[in-house]
Amino acid sequence: MRIVFRRALPYVLFVLTWATTTVVGARLQWNFNRGLPAYATPTDIFPFPWIWHNLGLLPLGLPFSLSLIAILLAHEMGHYIACRYYQIESTYPLFLPAPTLIGTLGAFIRIKSPFLDRRSLFDVGIAGPLAGMALALPVVVWGLATSHVLSVAAAGAQAHAEWVTFAWPPLQQWVAAGLHPGLVAGRMQLSPVARAGWIGLLLTMMNLIPAAQLDGGHIVYALSPRLHRVTSWAALLALLWGGWRYWPGWFVFALLIAAMRLRHPWVPEMPTLGRARVALSLLALAIFLVTFMAAPVLAA
Numbered sequence: 001m002r003i004v005f006r007r008a009l010p011y012v013l014f015v016l017t018w019a020t021t022t023v024v025g026a027r028l029q030w031n032f033n034r035g036l037p038a039y040a041t042p043t044d045i046f047p048f049p050w051i052w053h054n055l056g057l058l059p060l061g062l063p064f065s066l067s068l069i070a071i072l073l074a075h076e077m078g079h080y081i082a083c084r085y086y087q088i089e090s091t092y093p094l095f096l097p098a099p100t101l102i103g104t105l106g107a108f109i110r111i112k113s114p115f116l117d118r119r120s121l122f123d124v125g126i127a128g129p130l131a132g133m134a135l136a137l138p139v140v141v142w143g144l145a146t147s148h149v150l151s152v153a154a155a156g157a158q159a160h161a162e163w164v165t166f167a168w169p170p171l172q173q174w175v176a177a178g179l180h181p182g183l184v185a186g187r188m189q190l191s192p193v194a195r196a197g198w199i200g201l202l203l204t205m206m207n208l209i210p211a212a213q214l215d216g217g218h219i220v221y222a223l224s225p226r227l228h229r230v231t232s233w234a235a236l237l238a239l240l241w242g243g244w245r246y247w248p249g250w251f252v253f254a255l256l257i258a259a260m261r262l263r264h265p266w267v268p269e270m271p272t273l274g275r276a277r278v279a280l281s282l283l284a285l286a287i288f289l290v291t292f293m294a295a296p297v298l299a300a
Helices: 002-033 048-052 055-085 118-145 152-161 170-179 192-207 215-223 225-245 249-260 275-291
Strands: 094-097 104-108 164-166 297-299
Touching (some): 002 048, 002 055, 002 094, 002 104, 002 192, 048 055, 055 104, 055 118, 055 192, 118 192, 118 275, 170 192, 170 275, 215 225, 215 275, 225 249
Antiparallel strands (some): 094 104, 164 297
């Protein structure tokens, strides 16, 4: 019975996450179609009772849920396929359904056997962010292309009505400027697909924080265990400072990193990474910088 449950769990969690994100997406699309703010009422924040009385509107949520789940799945399958390549035992991707603003707490895989060398550690660590980013970027482009540019009056009214506001990372700003030249910040109502792409950028940025056993921590440890100790402590202190100065959510993330333990399990060095992987680490750093947001979500 326990084996059956363990094998079925990834599929059950996947279906539940698809359901919760579709409910959230339905409300987002319903508001978007009517030119309403995304999160301005209690129903927007918690749309599950609303959808129960409007089940016919559930298909409206598919553009959001399918876009978001595809990004999460790409990220975790990047890790999973790299594990399979190196014959490292791991679980299937495990999704986390939750009644949050986005309908989920993300996804993860659990690695169940040790890394044999730092090359495999590096490849497993970087495969997720690269795969997720490869899908998140076109989702952002398509989402922004289908978003609405607002008049000054409409933008002001929406900003006044919103309960929460979302920051724009540099990459999203550049894409928006390319698609809508001369666009003034705050003059766009994001489509649900654009919001799914934004979530993909946020999760990529968070995973690339160079600390503990996050993806960024794996990458840095593969480069230098000594550097990993420095960046882990620096990241923890930066998160605590950021939670006090910019966004309280960083306190939660700091606790998560502390719970992982800042010290990375020892991994043999040989064989060396080589120049190509060092170059990829610089690409990972660039992705972190262009997706970085000091205060991703704030109460309006």
